[in-house]
Amino acid sequence: MVNRVLPLFAALLLGAPALSLAASGDFPLQSANNDVRNAASLQRGAKYFVNYCLGCHSAQYVRYNRVARDLGISEDLLVENLMFTTDTVHDTMTIAMPGGDAEGWFGTLPPDLSLIARSRSADYLYTFLKAFYLDEDAVLGTNNKVLSNTSMPHVLWELQGIQRPVYREERNGDEITRVFDGFETVREGALSEEEYSRMVRDIVNFLDYIGEPVQVERVAIGIRVIAFLLVFLLIAWLLKREIWKDVK
Numbered sequence: 001m002v003n004r005v006l007p008l009f010a011a012l013l014l015g016a017p018a019l020s021l022a023a024s025g026d027f028p029l030q031s032a033n034n035d036v037r038n039a040a041s042l043q044r045g046a047k048y049f050v051n052y053c054l055g056c057h058s059a060q061y062v063r064y065n066r067v068a069r070d071l072g073i074s075e076d077l078l079v080e081n082l083m084f085t086t087d088t089v090h091d092t093m094t095i096a097m098p099g100g101d102a103e104g105w106f107g108t109l110p111p112d113l114s115l116i117a118r119s120r121s122a123d124y125l126y127t128f129l130k131a132f133y134l135d136e137d138a139v140l141g142t143n144n145k146v147l148s149n150t151s152m153p154h155v156l157w158e159l160q161g162i163q164r165p166v167y168r169e170e171r172n173g174d175e176i177t178r179v180f181d182g183f184e185t186v187r188e189g190a191l192s193e194e195e196y197s198r199m200v201r202d203i204v205n206f207l208d209y210i211g212e213p214v215q216v217e218r219v220a221i222g223i224r225v226i227a228f229l230l231v232f233l234l235i236a237w238l239l240k241r242e243i244w245k246d247v248k
């Protein structure tokens, strides 16, 4: 029995890296470099998310008032700037689009994004949002280097502009292979490359935060606990000195 199970187990273990690679094809991921403690970035990310993503994607585990509290946004600002699809601050970030319609339009349901940063990683999301390119053969006219033949349209194209992949030919003996060599701009967008990268980083930062909202609080609590321990250490040391003064 063990003899039969062991090789199977080994094969599974060896196969695991191949499986995780398959998720992003073989396209190298860029580092998102986001920071969930950066409240300004999270606020911008929340605004972009509501304006550009919430039309199709929900974040059904996230409550508006929780976001406002964590990001330091007042309820007035929240209602004015972030809440377009619901009425009360106690609601979660759901969308009005019926699932059946979405499936009809896109062929697949836009996934809920509450936990996407945890299932895919911030680097994946960052690279994904920057990897849409012009592809005349694709139904939507665009394709994506990270998620081949994705049914998500390039919703930020007016901001990023439109890009096209460039390939170089590599000769290996008699064999010539085409190797991806970066993107070239076909049409300028409203933002520069740097501004677009910052925008994407803010969106990814927000997705990273909603994947585990308590992480922002946890860091703040950790710092306070350590500060308390340091003060306590000082008091204990002074006390010890006071008591031992007479003993010596």
Ligand code: HEC
Pocket (backbone or CB within 6 Å): 049, 052, 053, 054, 055, 056, 057, 106, 108, 109, 110, 111, 116, 120, 125, 128, 129, 147, 149, 150, 151, 152, 153, 155, 156, 203
């Ligand atoms: C017009 C509708 C639409 C909008 C707007 C939209 N998406 Fe999507 N998105 C989709 C669809 C459809 C899919 C499913 C794609 C697939 O599985 O090929 C998807 C998939 C995704 C995925 C999953 C990719 C994966 O690896 O499975 C992520 C992440 C994502 N979208 C992020 C975003 C973000 C961030 C925004 C806002 C900037 C956004 N989307 C705006 C339709 C949309």
